[in-house]
Amino acid sequence: MRKSFDRHWYAWAMVLPTVIVLGVLVFYPLVQGVWQSFTNLNESNQREEICTKVLGGAETCEPNPDGARFVGLENYVDVLTGQQGHFWLQLSNTLVWTIACVVLHYGIGLTLAVMLNRNFRGRGFYRVALILPWAVPSFVAAFAWRFIFDERFGIINGVLRAVGLDPVAWFEQRWTSLFTAIVANVWLGVPFMMVALLGGLQSINGDLYEAAEMDGATPWQRFVNITLPGLRPVSSTVILLGTIWTFNMFPIIYFVTRGQPAGSTEILVTGAYRAAFEGIRDYSLAATYGVLILSILVVYASVYKRMLAKQGEVF
Amino acid sequence: MRRLKAGSAGIAVAALALTLAACGSDGGDSDSNNDSEADSGSTELSAELTWWDTSDPDNEAPAYDELIAKFNEEYPDITIDHQIVPFDQTQNKFKTAAEADSGAPDILRAEVAWTPEFASLGYLYALDGTAALENNFLETPLSSNEFDGKTYGVPQVTDTLGLMYNKELFEKAGLDPEAPPTTWDEVREAAAALKSEAGVDGIYLNSGGYFLLPFMYGEGADIVDTESQTITVNSPEAVTGIETAQSLVEDGSAVKPTANDPYGTMMTLFKEQKVGMIINGPWEVAGISDDPKFGGIENLGVAPVPAGGAGQGAPVGGHNYVVYSGMDDQKAEAAAAFIAFMSSAESEAFIADELGLLPGNADSYDMVSNERVALWADAMEVAQPRPWIPEGGQFFAALDTMATEVLIQDKPVQGALDKAADTYKSDVVPDYSLQ
Numbered sequence: 001m002r003k004s005f006d007r008h009w010y011a012w013a014m015v016l017p018t019v020i021v022l023g024v025l026v027f028y029p030l031v032q033g034v035w036q037s038f039t040n041l042n043e044s045n046q047r048e049e050i051c052t053k054v055l056g057g058a059e060t061c062e063p064n065p066d067g068a069r070f071v072g073l074e075n076y077v078d079v080l081t082g083q084q085g086h087f088w089l090q091l092s093n094t095l096v097w098t099i100a101c102v103v104l105h106y107g108i109g110l111t112l113a114v115m116l117n118r119n120f121r122g123r124g125f126y127r128v129a130l131i132l133p134w135a136v137p138s139f140v141a142a143f144a145w146r147f148i149f150d151e152r153f154g155i156i157n158g159v160l161r162a163v164g165l166d167p168v169a170w171f172e173q174r175w176t177s178l179f180t181a182i183v184a185n186v187w188l189g190v191p192f193m194m195v196a197l198l199g200g201l202q203s204i205n206g207d208l209y210e211a212a213e214m215d216g217a218t219p220w221q222r223f224v225n226i227t228l229p230g231l232r233p234v235s236s237t238v239i240l241l242g243t244i245w246t247f248n249m250f251p252i253i254y255f256v257t258r259g260q261p262a263g264s265t266e267i268l269v270t271g272a273y274r275a276a277f278e279g280i281r282d283y284s285l286a287a288t289y290g291v292l293i294l295s296i297l298v299v300y301a302s303v304y305k306r307m308l309a310k311q312g313e314v315f
Numbered sequence: 316m317r318r319l320k321a322g323s324a325g326i327a328v329a330a331l332a333l334t335l336a337a338c339g340s341d342g343g344d345s346d347s348n349n350d351s352e353a354d355s356g357s358t359e360l361s362a363e364l365t366w367w368d369t370s371d372p373d374n375e376a377p378a379y380d381e382l383i384a385k386f387n388e389e390y391p392d393i394t395i396d397h398q399i400v401p402f403d404q405t406q407n408k409f410k411t412a413a414e415a416d417s418g419a420p421d422i423l424r425a426e427v428a429w430t431p432e433f434a435s436l437g438y439l440y441a442l443d444g445t446a447a448l449e450n451n452f453l454e455t456p457l458s459s460n461e462f463d464g465k466t467y468g469v470p471q472v473t474d475t476l477g478l479m480y481n482k483e484l485f486e487k488a489g490l491d492p493e494a495p496p497t498t499w500d501e502v503r504e505a506a507a508a509l510k511s512e513a514g515v516d517g518i519y520l521n522s523g524g525y526f527l528l529p530f531m532y533g534e535g536a537d538i539v540d541t542e543s544q545t546i547t548v549n550s551p552e553a554v555t556g557i558e559t560a561q562s563l564v565e566d567g568s569a570v571k572p573t574a575n576d577p578y579g580t581m582m583t584l585f586k587e588q589k590v591g592m593i594i595n596g597p598w599e600v601a602g603i604s605d606d607p608k609f610g611g612i613e614n615l616g617v618a619p620v621p622a623g624g625a626g627q628g629a630p631v632g633g634h635n636y637v638v639y640s641g642m643d644d645q646k647a648e649a650a651a652a653f654i655a656f657m658s659s660a661e662s663e664a665f666i667a668d669e670l671g672l673l674p675g676n677a678d679s680y681d682m683v684s685n686e687r688v689a690l691w692a693d694a695m696e697v698a699q700p701r702p703w704i705p706e707g708g709q710f711f712a713a714l715d716t717m718a719t720e721v722l723i724q725d726k727p728v729q730g731a732l733d734k735a736a737d738t739y740k741s742d743v744v745p746d747y748s749l750q
Contacts, residue, residue: 043410043436044705050437052465053640053647054444084741151573152580171574172723260574262719277407278712280432280705282742 036287041068043281075288094267101246104186109193117201134191142255145184174264181256200234361392362649367420369402378669386656413438425637427459428708434462435705440638441465445651456675468635469658470675476629477694478618480592487513495618506568509591518592519581522572522722524714528630530556533623544747549732557728561721617690619697627697713738
């Protein structure tokens with residue numbers, strides 16, 4: 001060790017800035033967040049004393065009657081038993097939301113990628129047109145979709161009325177309301193999947209298809225036996241990324257459904273936001289949410305990685 | 316014009332700038348003695364002050380700029396940096412800045428529910444003994460500034476909810492536009508007439524907790540009882556009140572609100588003359604009368620909120636001037652002088668004339684000629700204070716959920732109110748007892 005340091009001191013020196021930056025920007029907030037989740041810290045009890053100034057120089061300070069303290073696992077018990085917030089409702093919404101979005105992102109993205117990978121006229125135009133949603137900031141898209149689904153003035157209900165159907169009160173029920181957010185998010189997320197998979201498709205050696213065709217493989221057989229395995233490295237990465245992104249996708253839910261009706265389409269991250277920034281800010285509750293979200297994602301990522309490893313994938 | 320009940324806000328004599336307080340209070344009933352030595356103090360003050368104003372940058376802010384110019388005639392050495400900040404971000408922005416001890420403004424226009432919250436966190440200067448408190452303010456708006464025996468701000472504007480109705484549609488429906496409904500049963504009858512005779516919807520109730528308070532107040536109920544520290548939101552009286560609201564939607568007198576953006580939908584329908592009545596406040600008068608589809612201010616009727624079984628009652632709202640605690644005394648004196656000027660009877664009457672907002676200064680009402688202000692005189696009579704505790708702003712998230720459940724999802728009222736009460740107990744006021 002000692003010898004290695006003498007010989008490679010410059011390597012250590014070069015790593016040091018990165019370690020410091022990571023420590024300040026990642027580990028310190030992380031540790032602090034975990035610590036806060038074991039306290040009852042909020043905006044009104046974070047100061048040790050509360051001072052009141054009166055004109056003329058008088059200042060009276062009183063010790064905060066109810067300062068923040070260590071409460072152990074109380075926050076976790078409260079959240080997981082439903083005493084505070086709506087964790088289980090939000091978790092089930094998050095799961096439905098994530099699974100639906102990722103499946104649709106991947107399915108539609110793959111279909112479009114396969115279609116665009118062929119030679120046809122105007123291919124460049126279609127590629128640009130299909131990537132467009134990705135260029136729109138997500139909150140702008142969210143506002144647009146909210147208006148499209150508006151119960152009275154929206155285009156969708158306008159079309160339904162025009163063809164003689166009953167308009168749907170989209171935001172009146174939990175599942176129809178969540179559906180609107182999923183549609184908006186699918187619209188936003190498909191281009192990324194499409195581009196990533198298109199890149200993957202183009203890296204597959206054309207000779208393989210030729211050889212398969214010589215052997216008399218049908219298009220479906222070629223798709224299943226060449227395209228899908230060839231895409232696996234790309235797919236496994238984009239699905240992992242897509243899942244984590246969607247799980248933590250804040251603006252769509254926050255701006256499209258606004259948690260309506262009555263908070264029943266709130267997902268975990270919007271729930272955490274409301275705890276942290278509405279009313280007297282409850283830092284400890286928000287930190288608890290944050291730790292729980294992080295734990296879920298860490299467990300998911302490690303299970304996913306192990307599954308891939310079993311299939312012989314290096315990641 | 317009817318005089319509103321004035322509270323006695325008179326406080327002990329302060330040594331500075333009494334001219335300001337005095338110039339607007341010819342008819343006040345609780346004036347402090349008008350010392351003449353005041354003139355000497357005014358020109359000595361010098362400071363640079365930042366004011367975060369949440370008013371509308373296009374319609375409202377220019378009027379405040381004019382007032383600042385008048386202020387500078389008297390205090391040439393006090394510079395006011397008038398900054399417009401968006402209302403919905405200000406609460407968080409101010410708290411973040413105050414907590415970090417940097418970037419907070421010296422003066423803030425704070426919504427009434429924010430004032431006790433900020434005061435409890437130690438972010439505000441107590442104004443006791445300053446010229447600012449010598450103006451004669453209306454009792455109910457002033458009460459929102461009091462916390463723990465001290466006063467932390469003064470009313471800038473006040474408001475309340477009232478029954479706003481379309482006179483033309485009333486005539487079409489064979490109703491007397493000068494005799495609007497005074498009870499919820501009369502609202503029901505008027506709605507039926509509007510539907511059958513005028514072919515429009517009767518009333519639109521916004522599914523927000525604040526907008527359902529008149530139903531609760533009308534039965535003598537409230538959210539909490541601060542005296543006995545009890546959560547009363549699910550009391551039998553409150554249930555009766557909310558059931559009245561629900562029944563209005565159920566029998567078709569009221570439009571079923573949309574779950575997403577019920578407020579915006581309400582305003583669009585009312586301006587387009589597709590609904591005869593709404594419950595809303597003075598802040599929308601300008602927007603309604605300026606809309607070409609509505610037919611001007613002459614077409615707008617305003618009445619006190621309809622009565623329930625125990626009478627009429629509407630929540631008071633509005634904004635206060637407050638001073639950030641993190642500044643030195645010298646600046647604070649200048650800030651107090653500024654607030655005293657801005658909240659004087661003359662200044663508030665000027666704003667009322669220009670913008671149609673209701674003054675918080677009782678003496679202003681004698682000087683105002685704007686008809687929009689006169690419209691609200693009767694409605695203000697039944698305004699009542701909300702529970703002014705630091706948690707006061709947090710009551711509404713649970714109430715909004717309740718309103719959505721009962722008006723849109725048609726859930727039982729008792730259950731929805733019990734849920735709100737449980738949320739208050741666990742999240743908002745844990746020290747209070749449930750009924």
